[in-house]
Amino acid sequence: MARTQPTSSLRPTIRDVAAQAGVSVSSVSRVLNREPHISPELHARIMRVVDRLGFEPDSAAQALRSRASNTIGCMVSDISNPLYSEMVNAAEEELQRAGYVLMLGATRHAEERETAFISAVRRRRMDGLLLFAGDNTHKDFTSALATLDLPCVGIDREVPGAPSVRADHRSGGFEVTRYLIGLGHRRIALLTGPAAVLPSTERVAGYRQAHVEAGLDVDLDLVRPQVHGSGIAFSDVCQLLQGPAPPTAIITLGTHMLASVMDALASNGIRYPGDISLVCIGDTDLARHATPAISTLTWDLSEIGRIAAKTLLERVRDGDQAQDTRPIYLPTRFILRHSCAEPRAK
Amino acid sequence: MARTQPTSSLRPTIRDVAAQAGVSVSSVSRVLNREPHISPELHARIMRVVDRLGFEPDSAAQALRSRASNTIGCMVSDISNPLYSEMVNAAEEELQRAGYVLMLGATRHAEERETAFISAVRRRRMDGLLLFAGDNTHKDFTSALATLDLPCVGIDREVPGAPSVRADHRSGGFEVTRYLIGLGHRRIALLTGPAAVLPSTERVAGYRQAHVEAGLDVDLDLVRPQVHGSGIAFSDVCQLLQGPAPPTAIITLGTHMLASVMDALASNGIRYPGDISLVCIGDTDLARHATPAISTLTWDLSEIGRIAAKTLLERVRDGDQAQDTRPIYLPTRFILRHSCAEPRAK
DNA sequence: CTCAATCGTGAAAACGTTTCCAAGAACGGC
DNA sequence: GCCGTTCTTGGAAACGTTTTCACGATTGAG
Numbered sequence A, B: 001m002a003r004t005q006p007t008s009s010l011r012p013t014i015r016d017v018a019a020q021a022g023v024s025v026s027s028v029s030r031v032l033n034r035e036p037h038i039s040p041e042l043h044a045r046i047m048r049v050v051d052r053l054g055f056e057p058d059s060a061a062q063a064l065r066s067r068a069s070n071t072i073g074c075m076v077s078d079i080s081n082p083l084y085s086e087m088v089n090a091a092e093e094e095l096q097r098a099g100y101v102l103m104l105g106a107t108r109h110a111e112e113r114e115t116a117f118i119s120a121v122r123r124r125r126m127d128g129l130l131l132f133a134g135d136n137t138h139k140d141f142t143s144a145l146a147t148l149d150l151p152c153v154g155i156d157r158e159v160p161g162a163p164s165v166r167a168d169h170r171s172g173g174f175e176v177t178r179y180l181i182g183l184g185h186r187r188i189a190l191l192t193g194p195a196a197v198l199p200s201t202e203r204v205a206g207y208r209q210a211h212v213e214a215g216l217d218v219d220l221d222l223v224r225p226q227v228h229g230s231g232i233a234f235s236d237v238c239q240l241l242q243g244p245a246p247p248t249a250i251i252t253l254g255t256h257m258l259a260s261v262m263d264a265l266a267s268n269g270i271r272y273p274g275d276i277s278l279v280c281i282g283d284t285d286l287a288r289h290a291t292p293a294i295s296t297l298t299w300d301l302s303e304i305g306r307i308a309a310k311t312l313l314e315r316v317r318d319g320d321q322a323q324d325t326r327p328i329y330l331p332t333r334f335i336l337r338h339s340c341a342e343p344r345a346k
Numbered sequence C: 001c002t003c004a005a006t007c008g009t010g011a012a013a014a015c016g017t018t019t020c021c022a023a024g025a026a027c028g029g030c
Numbered sequence D: 001g002c003c004g005t006t007c008t009t010g011g012a013a014a015c016g017t018t019t020t021c022a023c024g025a026t027t028g029a030g
Helices: A014-021 A025-032 A040-053 A059-066 A082-097 A111-123 A139-146 A169-183 A198-213 A232-242 A257-267 A285-289 A301-318 B014-021 B025-032 B040-053 B059-066 B082-097 B111-123 B139-146 B169-183 B198-213 B232-242 B257-267 B285-289 B301-318
Strands: A071-076 A101-106 A128-132 A152-155 A164-167 A188-192 A223-225 A249-253 A277-281 A295-298 A328-330 A333-335 B071-076 B101-106 B128-132 B152-155 B164-167 B188-192 B223-225 B249-253 B277-281 B295-298 B328-330 B333-335
Touching (some): A014 A040, A059 B059, A071 A082, A082 A101, A082 A128, A082 B101, A169 A333, A223 A232, A257 A277, A257 A285, A257 B285, B071 B082, B111 B139, B128 B301, B164 B198, B232 B257, B257 B277
Parallel strands (some): A071 A128, A128 A152, A188 A249, A277 A295, B152 B164, B188 B223
């Protein structure tokens, strides 16, 4: 009873438990951590007191001593992007199931926020890091990440020394482009995310490959990487449509961007699929329910989130063993709807 | 040089900083925490070493000693719901700006996950809690929350003893219903979220009020609270349409649910606004770009997230001072598009 | 029956901060 | 020039765990 004050109304500590159970602090710790070599009686006695007191170990103290916080960082550019939020949702579910908590860091595409988040990850001794698609030209961030020495998994992103889970955007881009070329299109516009983000790069690569295989040249003016958040797609499309050689088909991201594209078509008096063909990337309610419904390239977002979380947890548990950093690819699927047709005879 | 090992390649601690600067540990702490009464020379000397070593204080140790983790919990039923993800996004931005990190807990409407999250909040000594709309009949959760004694803010949710930030769903429901009644509708279906969630309750209240003011009875069969996630809206709408007295107008949530409703209309060969009027709640790309475009009740999601975060931070800083728990209401706005008409003469 | 290994437990030393306490130096009023 | 404040700093005690070390009690092999 040395220094066990009346427990007061404060939260009980492991000391209180030990005192009330008449055992040592280390025994309580061992029971709570399911270590072997514990007599059943001791276990029962301690657990009874734990339940009675409603004891919950303090994570700060645990993290300090054992250097594990049961926390996973999740760096994503924009959580309000439905593509991301669905992946995050699935990942969080998986992490929660394993007893981890997810720390969200939204970077809004600013490198300073990326490096700031890395710092938070380190200071808080997070156990792992989920890195969502982002600009891969951020050098400060890349080097900050390299010094981190922590289990990471990239999602639609390449991370040096870490595995990544990705949709096969290259094949997707290839398939969609080939389909349009097959319909007879020769001028296909591609509106995608910023060039320095993996899915866009890959998509463009697939787009080129389809052209190459068909023996066609690529007009780079038709490839329009979009700056995030800005409604620039609208003016980009207008410019293309009003240019000297307008595209006969458009491939565009399905989230937000599709809406801008539809606006641009409407305000130029152009209708799909009659005047122009339209394909979008990433299925949305809008793509499904637009009239006519829009053909879409899609993939399983939840599955990506789940796999990423599982992969990360494996790495967290195995320490530095797991050195398989090969990317895991998920297939894309092309859903044919009614937004494409052969190009109008000129 | 007592116990300052060669600093090795490990992360430097405050001890290393103190040793290298030739000062005491407490001085370093004071400088880092911007305490008053520090000579400029000392400050400079310490900061130089801090920068050189790249010292970053360990949050676990800080949390343990000072009982503040610079962490805010965020409990939300489903982060992939765009309504929520936009609010979370805005809140996170605000918190990040203030140096806090957001811990995400997705409950997926299960009370056990809610209570589990409360436990995590307590164990991790989080500094505050953002509570998004959820089932208010969960008694275990409510009592767990009550024992928490932590600054909280409810978002579209009532939290005992805490302020809340909400869209004025009651007025919104009232306005939309009155508008439809004004067009001549007498049988208006209302498809909304689960009854025990605040926005739905309020919405239904506004819906009733509009009926009462118009001297109309409410047919409760037309009010259809929807279970989350399930595509039940589809069958609900089919059932209503095929019933003896089908509605002449439908008010529905804009997220996901709207798509199901549109499907149901289509598969029953019913068109809006000719055969039936349609209004949705929560603006989406789909509502804007459907043909015809759908009249929508909307409000500022980002603003709600921002205000909630700011309010919470105030409470976190002021300790138990701030006892103003009055809800903060944000107005809704009704956007008239082309989805409504007078009911067909019978 | 002995000796080494293993079991089960307790005491105490970490972990890296903040904060309390103390003490010398500088300062201002008289 | 003396004395009470106020500055400025250092030393050491927390915070609540886990983990290392130690030690007696069992166990099993020979």
